[in-house]
Amino acid sequence: MLGLVPILALLFLAVAVILWAGTVFLQGYVYSEPVEQVYWRAPLAGLIMTLFVGLWCSFDYKNPGRYGSVFDVAAASDNTRYDKFWSERNGQEILYSLKKDAKGRGDYYDANGKRWNRRGTDGIMTAITVEDKDGQKIRFEAELTSDGRFKTNDQDVVRYIEKEGKHRVMTDNYPGQLSEARSGIVAANLFLNFLHLIAWFLCLWLLLRFQWGHALGLACVAWLVLTFFLPPLFKKTEDLAKQRATQATSGIQWFVAAREALAGCPANGQDHLTSRGS
Numbered sequence: 566m567l568g569l570v571p572i573l574a575l576l577f578l579a580v581a582v583i584l585w586a587g588t589v590f591l592q593g594y595v596y597s598e599p600v601e602q603v604y605w606r607a608p609l610a611g612l613i614m615t616l617f618v619g620l621w622c623s624f625d626y627k628n629p630g631r632y633g634s635v636f637d638v639a640a641a642s643d644n645t646r647y648d649k650f651w652s653e654r655n656g657q658e659i660l661y662s663l664k665k666d667a668k669g670r671g672d673y674y675d676a677n678g679k680r681w682n683r684r685g686t687d688g689i690m691t692a693i694t695v696e697d698k699d700g701q702k703i704r705f706e707a708e709l710t711s712d713g714r715f716k717t718n719d720q721d722v723v724r725y726i727e728k729e730g731k732h733r734v735m736t737d738n739y740p741g742q743l744s745e746a747r748s749g750i751v752a753a754n755l756f757l758n759f760l761h762l763i764a765w766f767l768c769l770w771l772l773l774r775f776q777w778g779h780a781l782g783l784a785c786v787a788w789l790v791l792t793f794f795l796p797p798l799f800k801k802t803e804d805l806a807k808q809r810a811t812q813a814t815s816g817i818q819w820f821v822a823a824r825e826a827l828a829g830c831p832a833n834g835q836d837h838l839t840s841r842g843s
Contacts, residue, residue: 568805572798573619581611588773591783600774610768617764618795621757622802634795635758646742649673652681653692663741673741683707683723683737689715693725693735704728705735762788 585607592599600606624632650673651658661673661681673681683690693705705725708716715723725735733743765787770780 569619569622569798569802572801573615573622576618576794577611577615579611580614581608584610584768584773588775591779592775595779603773606772606774610772613768613772614764614791617761618791618798621761621795622798624757625799625802626806632754632757633799634792635755647695649696650741651694652690652740653694654685654690655688658694661741681740683715690737693740695741705733758792761791765791 585603588603588607589599621632647663649660649662651660653659659675661675663671664674665671675681681690689707691707691709695703695705697703705727708724708726710716717723723737725737725740727733735741735743762784765784766780769775769783769787770777773780775783
């Protein structure tokens with residue numbers, strides 16, 4: 566999150582200056598005179614909006630891809646189907662590729678032409694891994710009971726849950742295709758976007774003393790302008806989250822390697838002393 570501080574600082578300066586100059590100009594033109602003490606009102610409004618955006622970014626940082634602008638909410642309703650995926654059985658990954666028939670219906674087959682099935686004579690498919698457009702692999706693990714059997718619903722469908730990130734879902738009747746229990750996520754996103762508009766309205770109405778009708782109209786304009794700025798900001802936030810996850814994984818791997826190396830030192834030292842004593 567520290568990588569966002571310079572961007573948020575620039576956002577604060579830009580919003581504060583625009584609100585200051587805009588308030589003086591518009592109220593001097595439309596009203597009899599601008600609001601008093603605009604020198605602190607505009608920076609305070611800019612600070613409130615920056616803190617709101619920063620809080621929004623923190624949600625996106627902790628749950629990458631879940632909390633975005635209204636444009637991201639609209640795009641979230643699309644399902645994604647991959648041309649290939651890796652399926653894990655008995656600890657071994659098998660590549661499956663999508664093949665379609667003349668009617669456009671598709672299934673996934675391995676290199677030997679065998680169709681994907683969640684269960685076979687060789688064991689069960691415990692995980693599915695896909696690769697996104699950025700080359701990042703996303704792992705989905707099957708819901709299993711304590712004794713290693715599939716958990717199924719009333720339709721005998723098995724779910725494969727994304728291990729990290731958005732916790733999206735694949736099902737065994739549509740492998741390779743993402744679906745998501747989106748109602749709560751979409752509602753949360755719409756609520757955040759609505760709060761974004763309300764925050765602009767309250768700042769313009771209560772702090773900068775625009776009449777409520779003017780404040781609402783200006784809030785809609787400000788909301789739309791900043792909404793276009795949010796997607797690249799959230800992209801930067803999600804990139805930082807990915808870097809954090811990568812660094813954490815590297816740190817764990819280094820720690821494990823160091824611990825194994827230290828664990829081997831006494832034995833090596835003992836062997837050395839034994840050889841000298843002999």
